[in-house]
Amino acid sequence: MKKISYYITALGAIFFLCLYGCTGINKPVSVQEQEELHDDHEMTEGMAVLSKTQRDAIELKIGKIVDRVMTGTLITNGRLVISPSQKAEITTYIGGRIKQILVMEGQKVRKGQVLIILSDPNIITIQQTFLENYNKLTFLKKELDRQKILFQNDVASGKQYQKATAQYKSLFASYKGQKIQLEMLGFNVDRIQTGYIYSTLKILAPISGYIGNVKVKLGEFIDANSHIANVFDTDNLHADLKVYEKDVRYIKPNLKVRLRATTNPNIELTGEIFSIGKELDKGSKTIIIHSTIDQKDPSLKVDGYVYGDILIGGEMISSVPESAVVQQSGKSYIFVLNRDVSKKIQSHEKDEVSKIENGEISSVYDEKWAFDMIEVIVTQKQNKYLGIQLSKPLSANSEVVLNGAFYLLSDMKKGEAKHSH
Numbered sequence: 001m002k003k004i005s006y007y008i009t010a011l012g013a014i015f016f017l018c019l020y021g022c023t024g025i026n027k028p029v030s031v032q033e034q035e036e037l038h039d040d041h042e043m044t045e046g047m048a049v050l051s052k053t054q055r056d057a058i059e060l061k062i063g064k065i066v067d068r069v070m071t072g073t074l075i076t077n078g079r080l081v082i083s084p085s086q087k088a089e090i091t092t093y094i095g096g097r098i099k100q101i102l103v104m105e106g107q108k109v110r111k112g113q114v115l116i117i118l119s120d121p122n123i124i125t126i127q128q129t130f131l132e133n134y135n136k137l138t139f140l141k142k143e144l145d146r147q148k149i150l151f152q153n154d155v156a157s158g159k160q161y162q163k164a165t166a167q168y169k170s171l172f173a174s175y176k177g178q179k180i181q182l183e184m185l186g187f188n189v190d191r192i193q194t195g196y197i198y199s200t201l202k203i204l205a206p207i208s209g210y211i212g213n214v215k216v217k218l219g220e221f222i223d224a225n226s227h228i229a230n231v232f233d234t235d236n237l238h239a240d241l242k243v244y245e246k247d248v249r250y251i252k253p254n255l256k257v258r259l260r261a262t263t264n265p266n267i268e269l270t271g272e273i274f275s276i277g278k279e280l281d282k283g284s285k286t287i288i289i290h291s292t293i294d295q296k297d298p299s300l301k302v303d304g305y306v307y308g309d310i311l312i313g314g315e316m317i318s319s320v321p322e323s324a325v326v327q328q329s330g331k332s333y334i335f336v337l338n339r340d341v342s343k344k345i346q347s348h349e350k351d352e353v354s355k356i357e358n359g360e361i362s363s364v365y366d367e368k369w370a371f372d373m374i375e376v377i378v379t380q381k382q383n384k385y386l387g388i389q390l391s392k393p394l395s396a397n398s399e400v401v402l403n404g405a406f407y408l409l410s411d412m413k414k415g416e417a418k419h420s421h
Contacts, residue, residue, distance in 0.1 A: 043341055043344060043345070043370075044341065044345070044370050046372075046373070046412075047338065047341065047370045047371060047372055047373070047412065048335060048370070048371045048373065048408035048409070048411050048412040049345070049368055049369070049370050049371070049411070050368065050369055050371070050407075050408065050411060051366040051367070051368050052366050052367045052368075053366055054407075054411070055369065058403075058404040058407050059403070059404070060401065060403065060404050060407075061401075061402040061403050061404075062337055062399045062400065062401055062402060063399060063400065063402050064397075064398070064399055064400070065318050065319070065320055065388075065394070065398070065400055066318075066319055066320075067316045067317065067318055067319070068316065068317065068319045068385065069315065069316060069317075070315060070317045070319060070380045070382045070385070070387045071312075071382060073309045073310075073311065073312075073380050073381050073382050074243065074247055074250060074251075074309060074310040074311075074312050074379060074380050075308075075309060075378060075379060075380060075381060076241045076242060076243055076257075076289070076307070076308065076309065076310050077241065077242060077305070077306065077307040077308075078239050078240045078241035078242050078288070078289075078305075078306055078307075079239070079240050079303055079304065079305060079306065080237045080238075080239055080261065080293070080300055080301065080302060080303065080304045080306055081237070081238060081239070081240050081302065081303065082232060082233060082234065082236070082237060082238070082302055083236075083238070086207070086209070086232065086233035086234075086236060087209075087230065087231070087232055087233070088205075088206040088207050088209075088230065088231045089227060089229075089230055090115065090116075090203060090205070090206070090227075090228040090229045090230065090231060091224075091225050091226060091227060091228060092118065092185075092201070092203055092222065092224060092225070092226070092228065093181070093184055093185055093224055093225070094118075094120070094122060094123065094126070094185060094201065094224050095120060095122065095221065095222060095223045095224050095226075096118030096119060096120035096122070096123060096201060096221070096222065097118065097119055097120055097219065097220070097221045097222075098116060098117075098118065098216050098217065098218055098219060098220045098221075098222065099117045099118060099119045099200060099218075100116065100117040100218075101115075101116055101214075101216065101217075101218060102114055102115055102116065102117070103115050103211045103214075103229075104211065104214070105211055105212055105213070105214050105229075106210060106211065106212070107210065107211045108208075108209070108210050108211075109205045109208065109209065109210070109211060109231065110205065110208045111205055111206065111207050111208045112204050112205060113204065113205045114202045114203070114204060115203050115204065115205055115211070115228075115229065116202075116203035116216070116228060116229075117200050117201070117202055117203070118200060118201040118202075118203065118222075119199065119200045119201070120201075123198065123199070123200065123201050124197055124198075124199065126178065126181070126182065127182065127187070127192050127197050127198060128197065129178065130175070130178040130179065130182060130189075130192060131192060131193065131195065131197075133171060133174055133175045133178060134175060134193050136171055137168070137171050137172060137175050140164070140167055140168040140171055141168060143164050143167075143168075144164045144165060144167075144168045147160055147161040147163075147164040147165075148161060148164075185201055186201070186202060186204055187201075203228060205231055206231065207231055207233055208231075208233060208235075209231040209232045209233035209234065209235075210231070210232050210233075210234060211229055211230070211231060212229065212230045212231070212232055213227075213229055213230045214228070214229040215227050215228060215229065216228050216229070232302055234300070234301075234302060235296060237293050237300055237302070238271070238274075238290055238291060238292050238293055239257070239259060239269075239271065239290070239291045239292075239293055239306055240288050240289075240290060241257070241259075241288070241289045241290075241291055241306075241310070242281075242284065242286040242287075242288065242289075243286060243287055243288075243289050243310070244285060244286055244377065244379065244389075245280055245285045245286065245287060246379075246389060247379055248276070248287050250310075250312040250315060251273060251276055251289055251310065251312070252273070252276075253272075253273055253274060253275070253276070254272050254273065254274075255272060255273045255310055255311060255312060256270065256271070256272050256310075256311045257269075257270065257271050257272065257273065257291045257308065257309065257310050257311065258270060258308045258309050258311065259271070259291075259293075259306045259307065259308035259309075260306065260307060260308055261297075261299070261300055261304050261305070261306045262304065262305045262306075262307075263299050263300060263301055263304050264297060264299040264300070267295065267297060267299075268308075269293055269294070269295050269297075269300075269306065269308070270293075270294045270295070271291045271292040271293045271294050272291060272292055273289055273290065273291050273310070274290055274291065274292055275289075275290040276289055276290070277289065277290070289310070291310075309381075312380075317379070317380060317387040317388075318387065318388055318389070318390070319380075319385045319386060319387050319388065320334060320385065320386060320388060320400060320402065321384055321385055321386075321402050321403060322381075322384050322385065322386055323384075323402070323403040323404065323405060323406075324386075324400060324401055324402050324403065324405050325376065325378065325386055325388070325405060326405045326406055326408075326409045328409065331375055332375065332376050332377065332378050332388075333373045333374060333375055333376065333405075333409075334373075334374055334376055334388070334400050334401065334405065335371040335372065335373055335374070335400060335401040335405055335408045336371060336372045336374050336394060336398055336399070336400050336401075337369060337370075337371055337398070337399045337400070337401075338370045338371060338372050341370040342368065342369045342370045345368050345370060346367055346368060349366075349367075349368065371401060371408055373408075373409070373412065374390065374391060374392065374394070375391040376388040376389060376390055376391060377389040377391070
């Protein structure tokens with residue numbers, strides 16, 4: 001008997017569901033109703049739509065964007081760089097053949113250390129010419145002094161004295177130029193003047209740092225001004241940080257920064273701003289801010305990526321809870337309640353429900369809300385709130401989703417997928 005009673009109850013439930021389906025789901029849809037349904041889809045395209053049941057399930061809250069004091073966390077990113085004075089390109093003023101390479105890439109060198117040794121007949125010839133001119137100049141100086149005495153005593157004509165003076169000045173100019181050139185090459189000129197001739201030319205490190213980008217090999221002949229290698233002084237790295245144009249007003253020298261490098265994200269880097277750029281990047285709408293780096297970590301690399309915060313003073317900034325912001329395709333968004341579209345959907349729902357058999361509308365009607373997805377730029381973060389910049393202005397009465405924005409994004413994606421079919 002229990003089994004018979006159970007089967008009767010089950011059949012009754014199935015009959016009720018079928019009856020409800022016949023009166024609702026399977027009811028023939030008129031052309032007007034089809035057009036209204038299509039209009040609803042078009043009206044809510046690109047929007048998230050949640051029923052009251054769904055909103056209650058996720059305990060959705062809406063409210064206005066609030067201006068609050070955000071103390072000190074302006075989000076930033078950038079690169080580790082060195083100043084122009086900390087990077088040197090190694091070249092030579094005279095051509096020659098590579099005789100020795102005494103360093104390799106990544107090696108640390110000190111200023112004045114020998115890096116490359118060149119050999120070439122021209123290296124010897126320029127010293128010989130200088131030495132010959134030095135000796136001639138010594139002779140011409142004595143001759144000039146002699147002609148000066150003779151001229152002063154009216155023994156020789158002024159013409160002879162003028163000729164001696166011209167010859168001496170001409171040779172002295174050549175001698176002076178050759179001396180400067182030899183000093184630029186790193187030769188000891190005083191030693192050459194004693195008769196010593198260097199057989200090779202040593203290329204020295206112009207600054208202390210690390211060797212990079214070595215472009216020569218043994219036996220290779222290089223011309224004057226050819227690139228040999230680079231030297232980077234990485235002991236004083238600084239950060240070039242990007243700050244949006246609208247946020248530059250918060251930046252001033254000596255503000256503290258907290259950064260992390262992708263090469264070693266476990267270490268927090270600290271420093272302070274020492275210079276603010278003046279040129280705006282038209283593409284990203286950012287300005288470069290220069291900050292010192294206190295740490296001397298060997299894992300830090302030139303042109304390495306860094307990210308973090310600039311600690312700024314308290315300012316009133318538009319803000320929302322973290323849970324109000326979602327990420328999609330590298331951009332940030334919030335959801336704003338669209339009351340006009342929501343009212344139209346609700347009105348259409350009530351019309352549909354009223355066509356059902358004379359039952360209570362409240363037992364079937366489920367008020368739906370529609371939300372626009374608006375792009376924002378996150379500028380600051382403090383505790384569980386984010387400072388934001390809107391991509392377009394909102395009315396003073398606009399209300400945004402304060403929590404569970406992720407669920408709205410998921411619902412919107414489902415709706416788009418359903419409509420695409």
